[in-house]
């Protein structure tokens with residue numbers, strides 16, 4: 199994973215819950231099925247139109263609700279490169295890092311971008327840039343500890359019986 | 368500079384003398400819990416990484432509580448696989464279907480102690496903070512890493528302190544307190560933070576009330592919800608008081624709020640957010656189809672007692688389904704012995720198995736489209752208890768029972784005093 203990612207932006211609002219990201223009705227289906235229902239009650243076209251490398255730019259409290267890890271997993275399976283949120287629900291944030299889905303906390307990003315524009319995320323600097331308009335929003339750089347887990351591909355990368363130490367340890 | 372309880376527990380778990388909010392630490396886990404929704408996946412993932420042993424089987428708990436009794440053949444099979452994993456990994460603490468809800472069982476059976484660092488694959492793991500532990504929910508990958516290594520990273524949270532004064536009146540409960548707090552600070556008012564409760568009001572809280580409040584800390588976004596251990600805690604544990612982590616006098620808080628308990632009356636969270644809180648008397652008197660008394664928030668003996676005292680000599684309104692799920696087998700036994708179950712059944716209640724039941728919309732009495740329910744549980748998102756087109760009001764056991772009798776959302780004083 200690079201610290202800098204560029205892609206097409208999808209913009210959504212506040213309080214997107216794990217129920218919207220991973221609807222309960224498909225909870226036990228394989229990820230190939232689950233990913234087709236991501237955000238379907240908010241934007242029925244999303245899952246079908248999203249492309250690998252796209253960016254999500256969203257509002258407050260993203261990923262609120264249950265502890266289900268299928269929420270970030272579904273986004274990763276759709277190829278979302280990074281989720282930029284005004285704030286994250288904490289278990290979602292943990293889970294995203296744990297499975298290696300990059301995230302950035304950037305309260306002002308949502309105000310400077312529309313769906314369909316090109317965006318750029320710099321995780322180390324904590325900056326979101328709208329490449330279409332040139333506007334930038336400065337957020338919180340992701341702490342190094344979390345970036346290390348992301349760079350390794352998640353907390354279980356390299357976990358073996360002989361070396362059961364996650365990359366953060 | 369002094370430390371909050373959260374800082375003290377994380378410092379101890381990380382083998383450090385001192386930590387500050389904002390730092391990252393790697394802490395030793397004292398207890399790791401998973402339940403029937405995630406247990407099989409966690410153990411399957413461990414095996415997929417070639418790991419066939421736990422860091423310390425005595426510190427791992429598995430509870431079958433969400434789908435009890437198994438509503439489908441597939442879930443019966445899932446439970447079977449979990450039992451096989453429990454045996455293979457020699458899991459130290461296992462409660463099978465019918466024993467109760469994890470968040471009731473682990474405190475009730477003495478697995479939670481003050482000062483512990485506890486994780487669970489369930490957002491309401493915060494409940495254990497009622498006994499002075501730092502306890503929080505994680506996902507399955509974090510759980511796999513913790514079960515393999517015994518360690519996990521944490522960002523040390525800032526702490527929001529609630530100073531509680533005054534006393535609750537007879538018809539106002541700790542559920543009303545936590546609903547009022549939700550109304551005050553909002554459903555992300557404590558995002559990433561630790562909530563710490565203190566003052567004479569908190570000292571007066573029984574453990575059952577502390578469990579209710581700590582349980583719902585996560586509904587405010589909190590990572591921990593902690594009542595520092597005191598005499599009440601040790602009396603519950605059945606031991607003489609010993610040293611337990613409390614906040615230093617010069618601990619640093621992000622915010623401090625004061626709440627006068629005597630100013631509160633029964634509260635109701637309106638559909639469909641936990642922070643849409645109004646006085647029960649102002650909830651609009653909406654007609655209800657179902658009332659649910661149970662869950663890890665309010666399925667304890669005190670809760671059944673409150674409901675029984677409202678419903679003694681009364682009946683559930685025609686057309687209302689009144690479902691009661693004791694939080695554990697022991698709660699069921701004690702409620703039987705005290706006569707509460709008889710009172711509730713005579714009033715028209717349907718008693719469910721100790722477990723999660725309808726709380727998460729899994730099974731055992733759901734809401735249909737266009738229906739309205741009142742519940743003593745902790746979440747009222749659309750779809751939480753069945754149809755996404757149903758409405759859920761959250762309230763205390765007394766308010767749920769009174770509403771079941773009235774057939775609409777009411778202040779319990781309207782029924783009980785009338």
Ligand code: SF4
Pocket residue numbers: 433468470489491662663664722723726727744745
């Ligand atoms: S009772 Fe409800 S909130 Fe508690 S653990 Fe069960 S499903 Fe979750």
